[in-house]
Amino acid sequence: MASIKDVAAEAGVSVATVSRVLNEHPSVSAAARARVLAAVEALGYRPNAVARSLRTDQTHTLGLVISDVLNPYFTELARSVEEEARALGYSVIIGNADERPDLQDHHVRNLLDRRIDGLLVSPTDGGSPLMLDAARAGTPMVFVDRWIPGVDVPVVRADGRAAVRDLVAHLCGLGHRRVAIIAGPAATTTGRERVEAFREALAAYGLELPDAYIGQGDFQAESGRRVTEGFLDLAEPPEVVFAADNLMALGALDAVRARGLRVPDDIALAAFDDIPWFVHTDPPVTAIAQPTGELGRAAVRALVDRIEGRPGESVTLPARLVVRRSCGENPTPVQRSTS
Amino acid sequence: MASIKDVAAEAGVSVATVSRVLNEHPSVSAAARARVLAAVEALGYRPNAVARSLRTDQTHTLGLVISDVLNPYFTELARSVEEEARALGYSVIIGNADERPDLQDHHVRNLLDRRIDGLLVSPTDGGSPLMLDAARAGTPMVFVDRWIPGVDVPVVRADGRAAVRDLVAHLCGLGHRRVAIIAGPAATTTGRERVEAFREALAAYGLELPDAYIGQGDFQAESGRRVTEGFLDLAEPPEVVFAADNLMALGALDAVRARGLRVPDDIALAAFDDIPWFVHTDPPVTAIAQPTGELGRAAVRALVDRIEGRPGESVTLPARLVVRRSCGENPTPVQRSTS
DNA sequence: CCCGTCGATGTAATCGATTCCACGAACCCA
DNA sequence: TGGGTTCGTGGAATCGATTACATCGACGGG
Secondary structure (H helix, E strand, O other): OOOHHHHHHHOOOOHHHHHHHOOOOOOOHHHHHHHHHHHHHHOOOOHHHHHHHHHHHHOOOOEEEEOOOOOOOHHHHHHHHHHHHOOOOEEEEEOOOOOOOHHHHHHHHHHOOOOEEEEEEOOOOOOHHHHHHHHHHOEEEEEOOOOOOOOOOOOOEOOOOOHHHHHHHHHOOOOOOEEEEEEEEEEEEEEEHHHHHHHHHHOOOOOOOOHEEEEOOOOOOOHHHHHHHHHHOOOOOOOEEOOOOHHHHHHHHHHHHHOOOOOOOOOEEEEEEEOOHHHHHHHOOOEEOOOOHHHHHHHHHHHHHHOOOOOOOOEEEEEEEOOOOOOOOOOOOOOOOOO | OOOOOHHHHHOOHHHHHHHHHHOOEEEEEEHHHHHHHHHHHHHOOOOOOOHHHHHHOOOOEEEEEOOOOOOOHHHHHHHHHHHHHOOOOOOOEEEEEEHHHHHHHHHHHHHHHHOEEEEEEEOOOOOOHHHHHHHOOOOOOEEEEEEOOOOOOOOOEEEHHHHHHHHHHHHHEEEEOOOEEEEEOOOHHHHHHHHHHHHHHHHHOOOEEEEEEEEEEEOOHHHHHHHHHHHHHOOOOOOOEOOOOHHHHHHHHHHHHHHHEEEEEEEEOEOOOOOOOHHEOOOOOOOEEEEEEHHHHHHHHHHHHOOOOOOOOEEEEEEEEEEEOOOOOOOOOOOOOOO
8 A cells, every 4th residue: 555655756755745735734836736646646545544643643533332233222323423423524433332331341442442532422331440530531522322420521312301201191191000111220321210200200190100010121122021021920910011212112012922912902012212113013102202313413513522622511302202002092083903 | 641651661661571561472571571561550551552553554443334224134234243353353343335325435435544454345336446446456355245246355145035936935825916026226236136036036936027016226215115105106006015125115114004005905015134123013024034143243254364364255145034924814823913 | 611592671663644843945125 | 135034845753552683691502
């Protein structure tokens, strides 16, 4: 691969001049510029980003450590992050933690070793010393979706409280009283908050959330299945199951189907995080939709602000309830149908 | 951030000795090794991967340019690629081409500039000069899922011919005669091959695939919707629609639902690529499943073989038909139900 | 006892860029 | 016409690692 020296030789100038042309430094004669450009073209030269990064101490790369790529919510988040980053002149390296703290740590270390300019994290747990140290040491960082309390890092997330209240109102309106939740890991903020918001909203309607109706999941489908089976085994099973993310809802659907039961006739279902497939499941699933694309873009903007020396603010956007048919009641005045 | 010089100073040795300890060079005394390790620990030193890459000309990084991250098939592929790469000591940088040749080119250029050790590509089109040049110039490269004919690069893919024959047999068994396909872009191998395989299989059953029944899609949901609407507008609409990927199947489902029609009663549906959601759609979708995880792992192994100087072979694995209810017939002997 | 070998270590070149500094030429204004 | 700018350019240091080569001391064999 041709290096800057080859270009300099071909153009009959010094490497300094080549570098100036490439970086649009004003102080280069038109003649020199033309010769350099011709040499670049002739050799098919492309600057070595590794060498450039070493010298400038900038990689123009963002790290994104995500909890689970297979979760469509995070996939969409990753996509919007990459888009906005590209628009701002950055590349993104994605690390998939698979909800495992050890993997999360592996990726954070890897990204830090590669000297990424900034880190976007959706933490799987309370944060490893590695990550906390990096934050303290001044590595530009932004939390997205989930965060770690007590760490001085901007947070970009959705607030689902209002939407959860809407959901509870919807459930009560349909006459449901015994409602259960499949919670996310207590180590995550979203895991805790969704339970809290749900409990508070229920309280406003005079309903309780007994311990037996709080199942401990891990945001993955399998745990949704397991917890739902537990609920169905109860002497008095809940009338509604609210899954704290879309994958656990999928697991719940599996469990219900495996028993030969039907949603919403035998048990109702709602989920946090809306995804395109929920329109086409049987039945379509009532869900709380986050403004995912906006979150990703806002997170990148906040991070790049930090990197480039500007403040970089936290952002909270509202989520909203999307009512479909999985909790009962037909939104359209027709007979129950399969569609 | 501490550099190797700081460690050397702290340990009272030269940078060469530090480097030797870090790289497990045999010729270092136990005493020196211990002092270096202590210094590394004390300073929280981590080697700068950028500097190391510049010197060694290896980044231990693979580039993966994927057609569309939002497609669950590719998401799963990306995940398995990352897993296998990690097991072999490599990181992966993913570039999402969104089925756009210009974006694909952007990512290939970016990855090449970053001097990745090897490139995994699922080409969106016939290949830009940039990519072809890189292949010719000897950049280790492997095509996965899709490929570009006439380029000397190993290909890791699934062969769907047998599964498509099974599908056609299934359709004929159900009495369907007028079958249509939503094809992928003609610029992609999978776009062409799936139509070809379908046509051949139909021929074996004495059926034709008229031009009016070949809709041109682009592997994205919206095109599936559009093409399906076209089919439904025909004087004699097809009895079956076969979507060449899962997103176009989703679009087809949208279009059918928008007309107030039902699958499979009014029109049957099948798809290439199976995904977890197809179990839960209404109705569950009959699909051709690829061994996605195996493909990703095999592709990484082939690429790493190439990088490390071994041959690196093409791999073709069989796909298989998964029959569900979207083409009609109830696999279980019960009445039509919603589940 | 001397020389060759081997093990441990340091010095310095190197990878491919960026950028500070110095230098010469041209130009401007008094 | 002379001194001070300004502009274009090249030389060389630098980023943080790896590694070829030199050096030096200890040790073993003849």
